[in-house]
Amino acid sequence: MSFAIETEGLVKIFRSFWSGKEVRAVDGITLSVDEGSTFGLLGPNGAGKTTFVKLLLSCAHATQGRATIFGRDAREPEARRPIGYLPENHRFPTYMTGASMLDFYAALSGMDGAARRKRIPELLSTVGLKDWGDTRLGKYSKGMLQRVGLAQALMHEPRLLILDEPTDGVDPIGRRQIRDILHTLEQQGVTIFVNSHLLGEVELFCRDVAIIHRGKVALQGKVKDLTAGSGYRVAVDYVPERLDQELRSKAKAVAQRNGSIEFLFSNREEANQAVDLLRAQYCEIEELGRTSSTLEDVFVRTVNET
Amino acid sequence: MRLRSLLVTAALVRDTFREAFARKIFWAFFGCSTALILFFIFIMKIDVVQGAIATISLFGNTSRGQDVQLLVRQVHAAIAAFLFTAGMFLAVFASAGLIPAVFEPGRIELLLSKPVERYHILLGRYVGNVLVIAANIFYLVFAVWLIFGAKTGIWTVGFLWSSVLIVFIFSVLLTVVLLVGVLWESAVVSTMVTFGIMMMSPILAQQRILERLLTSEWSRNIMRFLYWVLPKVFDVGRIARELVLGNSITSWMPIWSSALFGVVILSTGLFVFARRNY
Numbered sequence: 001m002s003f004a005i006e007t008e009g010l011v012k013i014f015r016s017f018w019s020g021k022e023v024r025a026v027d028g029i030t031l032s033v034d035e036g037s038t039f040g041l042l043g044p045n046g047a048g049k050t051t052f053v054k055l056l057l058s059c060a061h062a063t064q065g066r067a068t069i070f071g072r073d074a075r076e077p078e079a080r081r082p083i084g085y086l087p088e089n090h091r092f093p094t095y096m097t098g099a100s101m102l103d104f105y106a107a108l109s110g111m112d113g114a115a116r117r118k119r120i121p122e123l124l125s126t127v128g129l130k131d132w133g134d135t136r137l138g139k140y141s142k143g144m145l146q147r148v149g150l151a152q153a154l155m156h157e158p159r160l161l162i163l164d165e166p167t168d169g170v171d172p173i174g175r176r177q178i179r180d181i182l183h184t185l186e187q188q189g190v191t192i193f194v195n196s197h198l199l200g201e202v203e204l205f206c207r208d209v210a211i212i213h214r215g216k217v218a219l220q221g222k223v224k225d226l227t228a229g230s231g232y233r234v235a236v237d238y239v240p241e242r243l244d245q246e247l248r249s250k251a252k253a254v255a256q257r258n259g260s261i262e263f264l265f266s267n268r269e270e271a272n273q274a275v276d277l278l279r280a281q282y283c284e285i286e287e288l289g290r291t292s293s294t295l296e297d298v299f300v301r302t303v304n305e306t
Numbered sequence: 307m308r309l310r311s312l313l314v315t316a317a318l319v320r321d322t323f324r325e326a327f328a329r330k331i332f333w334a335f336f337g338c339s340t341a342l343i344l345f346f347i348f349i350m351k352i353d354v355v356q357g358a359i360a361t362i363s364l365f366g367n368t369s370r371g372q373d374v375q376l377l378v379r380q381v382h383a384a385i386a387a388f389l390f391t392a393g394m395f396l397a398v399f400a401s402a403g404l405i406p407a408v409f410e411p412g413r414i415e416l417l418l419s420k421p422v423e424r425y426h427i428l429l430g431r432y433v434g435n436v437l438v439i440a441a442n443i444f445y446l447v448f449a450v451w452l453i454f455g456a457k458t459g460i461w462t463v464g465f466l467w468s469s470v471l472i473v474f475i476f477s478v479l480l481t482v483v484l485l486v487g488v489l490w491e492s493a494v495v496s497t498m499v500t501f502g503i504m505m506m507s508p509i510l511a512q513q514r515i516l517e518r519l520l521t522s523e524w525s526r527n528i529m530r531f532l533y534w535v536l537p538k539v540f541d542v543g544r545i546a547r548e549l550v551l552g553n554s555i556t557s558w559m560p561i562w563s564s565a566l567f568g569v570v571i572l573s574t575g576l577f578v579f580a581r582r583n584y
Contacts, residue, residue: 014583057419060583077421085419091412093321095328107317108420110310152416162419 002071004160004191005033005056009065012051012215025051027215028065033193033208035070035159038186040206040223041195042295044303048215049195050088053162057085069160081110084158086149088165088195094138098129098148101137106155116155123151128177142169150178160191167201179205203227203295211302218306219298226298229291232271235260236283243281247274260286314422315430322404322434331400332438339446342385346453352377378454382465383550385450389443389472390543397439397476398500402483403493404435414584425576432484432572440473447472468546474561478537478568479504485575488582506532507539537564 012026026048033039043049054060056067058075067074070082092101099120106116124133127147132140140148146169153161161182167175182192182205196202202209203223210220219226231252237260239247244261248254250273253264265271271288278285293301326332352374408414408431417427447469455461479500486496509516510533520526541560548555 054415054584057415059415059418061581077423079421080419081421083419085416087412087415087419089412090416091410092416093325093407093413095325100324104317104321105416105420108314108417108422110313110421112313 002035003032003068004035004037004070005031005039005067005193006071007031007052007056007065007067010052010055010062010067011064012048012055012060013063024215026055026062029212029215029217030065031210031217031220033191035191036186036189037208038182038192038206039194040202040209041193041212042197042199042202042209042299043212043218045197047212049212050164052212053164053195056162057083081156082159084153084156084161086146086153086161086163086166088168090145090149092137092145092149092152094136096137097134098124098137098140098151099133101148102152102155105152109156111156119155123154124148126154126181127151128174143171143174146170147174147178150181154181154185158190160193161185162193162195164195165197166194167196167198175201199295199299209295211299213303213306216306219302223295227293227295229293230266231291232265232268233262233287233289233291234265234271234274234278234285235262235287236278236285237261239278239283240281243277243283247277250274262287264291311426314426315433318427318430319434319437322431323438325404325407326401326435326438329400329403331404332442334400335396335439335442336445339442339449342446343449343453346450352457374458375460378458378460379462379464379551381454382450382462382468383547385447386465386468386472386546386550387543389446389469390475390539390546393443393472394476394479394504394539395501398479398483398504399497401435401439401480402487402497402500404438405431405480405484406487406491406493406496409487409491409584411584418584424580428484428488428576428579432480435480436473436477439476443469443472443476462550462552464549464552467549471542471546471549471561475537475539475542475564478564479539481568481571481575485571485578488575488579503536504539506536507541510536511538511540511544534563535567537567539564 008030010026010029010031011024014023014025015021029048029052041049041052051060055062056069056074057080061075069079072079074080096104102120102123103116106119107113111119120133121130124130127150129144129148129151132144132148137145137148146166150163150166153163166182167178170178179201186192192206194202194206206223208221209223209226211218235257239261247263250265250270251263252266255262255264263274265274275285275288323332405428408417408427418424447465451461451465482500482503483496486499487493490496510529513529513533516529517526520529538560542564545555545558545560
């Protein structure tokens, strides 16, 4: 398996010029992102996510360690050629129109004029801004700026997309539109690296995640593995008292929710026994399934534990 | 590779022009230059008879018997002097924001994420900024040169050379804007430091007189050091005036030493920019 991003012991220390005080923004991050994957980078504010992304893009220089993009040293300008980047809190020059902004940044990415002229209307249409190409960016709403920013990142058909809060300020329809675009890119084999606070968005879209806390990787893995629960849930609307006591003694947890009783069992065997007992008493089973955690649960647990 | 590099430079220069247009910097200069050109075309009337001016008419007032060669050179020298003083202040003041604008958070990260060397980004902006001012200066000087040439038949090349010197000294001063901009990311500080250097120039140019006034040797050494190190805006202006008046130049030192200052400051600015974290 080849990696789109690979870092080894990446450290970034910021030193105050006057006081000499040090801040370890990134503290030995070793991380690899498979080519073609959708990767979410999570972490509380000040965890070091943005600094990590800046190190990948050489906006900041690493104090120690190394980072590679498709096997190439991230410090080399050529390593950035396959990258499309949408920064958080971007400030596109307001004197530019949507089309001229795309043209400018694509020219910096090395696209020739003919290719740019062909691609600009295509992409504006893709992000739903077909009729806005000649309008100055100063007149765009936040959501529109985000979408044109995404178009900017896609102009030179990158193999790796690095998106910092891509759906920030975008309405639900726009969010879905962005997600659809990203899904299409994923199917085309583009590696997508998302840095976001919106855990729900990351859970919906990313296959792999890493949680960064205090400059270190606190947890990394596949979303489905991290959110998979270790038990089974059986929900019933009514249970006779004797059976209720028996099931409570076997269940690891019981909860009353929306008029139903939920029994949580540690394994499948116990859940099946409970179903047999309930059905023998003609109890109606409302719901049966594996328990799972949300990414938010995993995130909060990880941050609190580290 | 070279073509790609040219493409990037062209994009950066075009972007600087676009920003100068949007900030009305270019159009303000262009408007002032055009007003001056129209003044010379329509308001000032010159009648030349056999190599000497018979009359000059300005707002209805007429003066007689002027030497045509002298008059043209004097007007050229006055315009060059204006451009070297007020024009230079205006140029620095108006364009000082174009370079620090690049360092705005949210804008710089996107520029740095592109497959372009850092020095190339800044150099492209610098060249664009010089070209914005150069376009206006060449436009004004060349148009005035044409008008006077057509009206009097006197075509002095010295005036054209003065425009090259004006752009040269602006490009040297812009290196200060660039370095201060990289260090402090502030258009105000960039402008203040550059103005300070410009204002020190005529004082330092009187070093022989000042040396007699200073009592201690170390203070004289400091003054000499500053004179040699800082760009010689005033002295280059004097060279431009001599060129316009058709006099010979006794020393080119102010030009090469200012150029050296520009190269060192520009290199330092690019070096600091390459090492900074954004």
